Amino acid sequence: MPSHFYAPIKEDRFAFGIWCLQNRGRDPFGDQTRKEISAVDCIKGLAQRNCYGFEYHDNDIIPFGATPARRDEIVRELKKAMSDFDIKATMATTNTFYHPVFKDGAFTSSDPAVRLFSTQKVMHSIDLAVEMGAEIFVFWGGREGVEVDASKDPISASGWFRESLNFLCEYVISQGYNLKFSIEPKPNEPRGDLFLPTVGSVLAFIHTLDHPAMVGINPETAHIKMAGLNPYHEFAQALDSGKLFDVHLNGQKPLRFDQDLTFGSDDLKEAFFTTKLLLDHKYSGTIGFDAHPYRTESDPWDFVDRSMRTYLILREKVKAFNDNSEIQDLLKELNSASPALNGFTAKFSKDAAAKLKAMAFDPEALAARKLPYERLDQLLTEVLLGVL
Numbered sequence: 001m002p003s004h005f006y007a008p009i010k011e012d013r014f015a016f017g018i019w020c021l022q023n024r025g026r027d028p029f030g031d032q033t034r035k036e037i038s039a040v041d042c043i044k045g046l047a048q049r050n051c052y053g054f055e056y057h058d059n060d061i062i063p064f065g066a067t068p069a070r071r072d073e074i075v076r077e078l079k080k081a082m083s084d085f086d087i088k089a090t091m092a093t094t095n096t097f098y099h100p101v102f103k104d105g106a107f108t109s110s111d112p113a114v115r116l117f118s119t120q121k122v123m124h125s126i127d128l129a130v131e132m133g134a135e136i137f138v139f140w141g142g143r144e145g146v147e148v149d150a151s152k153d154p155i156s157a158s159g160w161f162r163e164s165l166n167f168l169c170e171y172v173i174s175q176g177y178n179l180k181f182s183i184e185p186k187p188n189e190p191r192g193d194l195f196l197p198t199v200g201s202v203l204a205f206i207h208t209l210d211h212p213a214m215v216g217i218n219p220e221t222a223h224i225k226m227a228g229l230n231p232y233h234e235f236a237q238a239l240d241s242g243k244l245f246d247v248h249l250n251g252q253k254p255l256r257f258d259q260d261l262t263f264g265s266d267d268l269k270e271a272f273f274t275t276k277l278l279l280d281h282k283y284s285g286t287i288g289f290d291a292h293p294y295r296t297e298s299d300p301w302d303f304v305d306r307s308m309r310t311y312l313i314l315r316e317k318v319k320a321f322n323d324n325s326e327i328q329d330l331l332k333e334l335n336s337a338s339p340a341l342n343g344f345t346a347k348f349s350k351d352a353a354a355k356l357k358a359m360a361f362d363p364e365a366l367a368a369r370k371l372p373y374e375r376l377d378q379l380l381t382e383v384l385l386g387v388l
Contacts, residue, residue: 006312008050014308015053015090015286018042018060020260021304025295033295039074043081049304053090053286055138058125064099075131082133090136090286091182091218091246092129094122097142097190107164108144108157108195119164123171130177136246136285138218139165140184145191157195162208169211181215182245186223189258198227199234203241216245220290221274222252222260232273239281247283248290249274249311260292262303264310268384275314276321287311320383327379330372337369 008014021042025033037045039061046054061078062071082088096106096118104110106118129137144161146152165181172179183206187197196202199219206215217238224231238244251261251271264271278287293303321327344352382388 006309006316008308008312010050010052010086012050012308012312013052013286014311015051015055015288016046016304016307017055017288017290019057020289020291020293021045021300022060023292023300025293025297027295030295034298037300040077040081043078043087044085045301046304047085047087049301049308051087051304051308053088055091055093055288055290056089056132057093057095058121058128059095059098062128064095071128075128079132089129089132089134091138091288092125092132092134092136093138093140094125096121097140102143104151105141105143105145105157107141107161108152109160110152115160115164119167122164122168126168126172126177126179127175130175130179135178135180136182136218137179138182138184138246140186140218141194141196142186142190144196145188145194147192149193154195158205161195162205165215166210169209169214172214173211180245182218183215184218184220184223184248186220186258187227189226198224198229199237203237203243206243216243217241218246218248218288219244220248220250221263221270222250222258222291223248225252225254226256226258228255231270232277235274235277239277239283244283244285246285246288247278248288249307250289250291260290262291262310263289263307264314268314269380271310272314272317272321272380272384275311276318279315279318280322317383320388321380324379324383324388327376327383330376330379334371334376 018039022036022039024036039056043054062074066074096102101114101117102109105114107115109115109118126137141161144157169181172181183196183202185196185198185202186194188194196205199217202217206212206217209215219231219234219238221231224234235244235247249263249271251263251266252259253261253266277283289304289307291303291307293300297303344356379388
């Protein structure tokens, strides 16, 4: 297939974090291997590759401690680049993890002055996000956790985080901003244990907030696999709850440090099912990529091209899977058992409960039903390998 067949278009709604492109290849054991790219050049390069948008931390574009005059100058330059190159800021967030002030947390610091400084920093970042046109604002709690459990009561810490988010929701409402919040879970790193480690824990936390309708989830493939969980299922739980506000696609080998590998580079079936989920259930948000080019790369652009191309190829594979008659016949067979009983427990009544208790079932006959999962899984393998 010619390479241009999988060329992205704006309507694909792809977006990359500026922090991905600005990553210089540094790791805990080695210094940088490439130069940092300016925010304007990141925006220009993405636009030239037909990306719909970009994502950013406040300090990706505005240096920490910049004067108001310098801040406004940078914003004018970036907005001009966005207009000139037809690209949007799709998601914004705040860096509350790099500066030493956040060494023991931002919203969950035991020092109320640090918590207030963090909330203030986010308020300024929210103003910036709205000025840049973003409609999703993400909270990734990279420092919201502990190494020493004796140091912090998790219920108190959750209360501090809740207090700050409630305040910030009210701030958005008071300003009349069209902005929703999204929480990005992660189980660990950089802290030994992070609060809100999974989609399920974030869902539970959201329902304790004063404005739960304003807050959703931004799951990331790598973070999910760091916990040994299935990204397909975690994304599905957020989507099923109406809380999938944004996504971060990448790759990760399970139970390791946060590798931020390129989407699809580690597990094609997993990437396929994540793509299928978003397509089949008509996810309408942006397709965000949050990964780092390999340390061996001299620039990030092959990484950008590869990420989008992989998604587009997998999108075609989803269509092939959905259009394959043998696969669909198998799925129909698998899902057609006892059709008269479908939906029986959808609505409770005393009469329905009595009928269910009186039903006669034959467990041996039910257990004898053939389930051709080997064949189904092989057909998927052949779709991915290009045999079908």
